Amino acid sequence: MVNLILGNCPGSWGVRWAGAGPRPPWRRFLDELAGAGYGWLELGPYGYLPTDPARLNDELARRSLRVCAGTVHGCGGLYRPDDFGEILARTRRVAELAAATGAYHLVFVPVPGYRDEFTGAWAEPDKLDDDGWRVLVRTASELGKHVLGEYGLTLCFQPHADSHVETGAQIGRFLAETDPAYVSLCLDTGHHAYAGGDPAGLIAEHPDRIGCVHVKQVDARVAIRARRESLSYGQAVTLGAACEPPYGLPDLPPVMTALRERGRDAFVVVAHEPPPGVEDPADIAARTREYLLSC
Template identity: 65%
Template sequence: MTRLRLGSCPDSWGVWFADDPRQTPWERFLDELAGVGYEWLELGPYGYLPTDPARLADELARRGLRVAGGTMHGWSGLHRPGEFAEILARTRLVAALTAAVGARDLVFVPVPGYRDDVTGAYLEPGALDDDGWRTLLRSTNDLGRALAEEYGVRLQFHHHADSYVETRPQIDRLLDGTDPAFVSLCLDTGHLAYGGGDAATLIADRPDRVGYVHIKQMDPAVVARARADDLAFGQAVALGASCEPPAGEPDLPTVVKALRDRGADTFVIVEQDMYPVDFDKPAPIAARTRAYLTKEGIA
């Protein structure tokens, strides 16, 4: 039987950075994550949770938690040739911790993107030229190979709003131009909907390349406003773009069916963007979301 392992991550508690006073303290995050019934978690930004493997393992074990994957967050320059060495060095830190606590997936999130999340200003052009794409594909391949050969960890590339891999055509270009032996896709159902794509269709079309899932929904009214007003993704999140299931898009039962139909064990990690958020808000949402997704067939 196909196993869909349900978990969550710091993002669902309003965590976008390693250290920020507006974020839920990490001890409270772990306590509440376990308290609402989750067993699996993704680690979130490197440095938010303890980075000493022994201490992290102890903190998780005494709460009955296990690690689905690590997260490389905050370094998006794979399309810039001069930045690969630093990205690789920083990703190695995440990979070492990920492997040390028994996980085998590393989610690479290409943020910050080409826009400022607060002001909406464009920091770079909104599309890559062919040279940029060649660099991005080569760097992604090289990064995936290094993680596999050095740490036994698989690169799960996370497509993202306001990044150069956001829409379905861009995702296909990434997958077509990278080696399946070293690069898989972290499918984010909400980001794909935000970019105009359909998660269930992508799963059916590329079943062998989807290696990991972030599951969430987007409020179509906020998405429409973001497009009409040319808002950055961070501005849309502040307006409530990432909403509690089942209020938004995509239709999650069709996503669950597509995952089961493809017949592969998969981590399905809830990632509801809520930065910044009042500390008392995430846990009740997490409990309701877990109950809803469990009812829909993710156990």
């Protein structure tokens, strides 16, 4: 019997990697997460939740919560050789905390990307040259080797909108050229659909490389507007690009079917990314949980 283990993360409460907008107090987040019926969580940006392992484990135990993954944000430069030392240091800090909570995975989110999240300004080209790509796949594998060997965690690289691993072709190349012993994928259904991809098809094509899944849906109308007006993904989120299931893309039942057909358990983490000002993230989380259970 295959288990799809459902969790959620601070991002569904508007806690984004760059700290944009108001953040709910972390105790409120944990209380509301447990109150919405979730038993698992991803830790989210380092420093939002307590970073002392004993204190964090105590707070989680009081609410009967368990950690499926730590999250590395703000390290988008794996393709720049000079950045690797800093990225490794920041990754180790997160991995140490995640391992101390009993986590299984370490999700690596390659942001910032090639555009400024807030202004939409282009920071660099949207495609890497051959040298940059070779550095990216080499350092991703090296980072995964450190994470597994030192902390016993699986590195799950998340393809992200406005990053250099975004489209289906880029994801396929990334998986073909990274070491499967050390690098898995954190497939974000919303980001993949936003880039025009088919998450269920990607899971079926690469069943052995899906480490965990972030579940969100995108509003097709906002995605079309973002392309037409050349908006960054962050600007699209402000306009409501991420919408509450089941009202967006992709269709989620086929995604759940594809995960079950792999024949192994998987963590499925809700990562909603609400626009600023949403007042009922806990209600959305509870409704999303009920919907996903129905799938």
